[in-house]
Amino acid sequence: MRTRRLPGRHRRAGDHHATYGEVIAISEFRALWYGQGLSLLGDQLAQVALAVLVYDRTGSALATAAVYALTYLPSIVGGPLLAGLADRFARRGVMLACDLIRAGLVALMALPGLPFWLLCGLVFLVVLLSAPFSAARAALLPEVLEGDRYVVGSALQNMTNQAVQMLGFAAGGAMIATMGPYRALALDAATFLGSALILVTGVRRRPAASCDGPRPSMWTMTRAGARLVFGDRKLRTLVLFAWLCGFYILPEGLAAPYAAQLYTGTLPVPVITGLLMAAMPLGTVVGAFVFGRFVSPARRLRMMGWLAMLSCLPLVVTALRPPLAVVLAAWVLSGIGGAYQLAANAAFVQRVPAERRGQAFGLVQSGLMAVQGAGILLGGLAAERLGPEPVIALAGVMGVTCAAVLALIWTESRRDEAARAGAPAPT
Structure with missing residues (x-):
């Protein structure tokens, strides 16, 4: 799609502010x-079904938690590799292969009477295959959407992810009660097949990103990707911004x-829990929409450090033991601040060579899973002794501190780069 130029004016490609309609009009996106x-x-739906299925069959909260933990472990262990x-291979082909294999594995999980150890093994493999799929999709998206369209498209996908999560968790319990966990798993297998069909019909074939010369080993590519991501000061800062989550x-x-601490007898504890869990995704949807639609590309980079601090600062209010309404407002505000991830993601894409984006995205995604899993685990251990309010407030204080340091490093690196290029220093 061509962008019409205003007569008598010249616009740099990086200054073009894309719209949601412009992005949605692209069929591959x-x-x-x-x-x-x-x-x-x-x-x-499958996450709810697995929790119900495992608990019904084992009666063990530990076994249920162990299966849930398996959704983190594969991405951390096998994701970078x-x-x-x-x-190494054509990205659409990688996505198709992962979808078809996962459809078969989930279909096996839907068979009644499957041994528990085999069910755990299938869960591990299904989640493990999400690493190359996500890396291929993340690396393919900048080829489909160029310039500011990538940021707007990422915002749209982010909003969709959050909305689908809220819908899936809200409706999942009712659907499981209606159809049972095995049919729900069969439906999940069908969604993988549906995704593969959409990819075949809607995304054109492209050659592998690195198809010239002998292909290096997976371990060599992993080490080279780590050197690329962590050996560059600006990329390293952007990765740390991402891991701030x-x-x-x-x-x-x-x-x-x-929620149990906030219970006053008005709302049931499960309802309060659901409201708390939905607050940040709601803020993320709002923040992504506003940030992607109304903020210019140049200003996004300037706002990134401030929004990163905003993503953590509202959590400090929990130390004052406020009522539920104040907590919900603070968590929504925290979700809005998380919109800085769009700018960090776009800057990361622009700095990584196209032929190495898959490996780079895979490393970052594995780190994301690790910091989220470790953060929740450590927070739970601390809350056992201190209670949830001080732990959440402490996470907010630590997050704001780290975000402020990263904001200073980011501003300094941009000024150094501008000085080397002979351009005015960014504010």
Whole structure:
């Protein structure tokens, strides 16, 4: 699609402010968007179904928690290694293979009477395959959406993810009660097949990103990706900005015990828990929409540090033991601040070579899973002794401190880069 120029004026490509309608009009983006939404909805349903299924069969809260923990472990352990597949092979092909294999694995999980150990193994493999799939999709998106369209498209996908999660968790229990966990897992398998069909019909074939010369080993690619990401000061800062979410995601892991503390006899504890868990995703949807629609590309980079601090600062209010309404408002505000991730993601994409994006995204995604899992685990251990309110407030203080340091480093690196290029220093 061509952008009409205003007569007598010249606009740099980086200054073009894309719109949601402009992005949705691109057919390949719609295919990636629809496929992701369909697959994610099935996954949310499957998470509820697995929790119900495992608890019904074992009667053990530990076993149920162990299966849930398996959704973190594969991405942390195998993500950095398998993400390189997105750079070795054609990215659409990697996504199709992962979708088809996961459809078969989830279909096996839907068979009644499956041994518990085999069910755990299938869960591990299904989640493990999400690493190369996500890396391939993340690396393919900048090829489909150029310039500011990438930021707006990322915002749209982020809003969709949050909305689908809220819908999936809210409706999942009712659907499981109606159809049973096995049929829900079969439906999840069908969503993977649906995603594969959308990719085949809506995304064109492209050659592998690195198809010239002998292909290096997966371990060599992983080490090279780590050197690329962590050896560059600006990329390293952007990755740390992304991993900052470990602080402001922590409260969601403490929503249930915090809801018990907030209970006053008016609303049931499960309802309070649901409201707390939905608050940050709601803020994220609002923040992503406003940030992507009304803030210019240049200003997003200037606002990134301030918004990163905003993502953590509202959590400090929990130390004052405020009522539920104030807590919900603070958590929504925290979610709005999380919109800085869009700017960090766009800057990361622009700095990483196209042929190495799959590996780079895989490393960052694995780190995201690790900091979220570790943050929730450590927060839970601390809350056992101190209670949820001081732990959430402490996470907010630590997060604001780290965000402020990163904001200073980011501003300094941009000024140094501008000085080397002979351009005016950014504010």
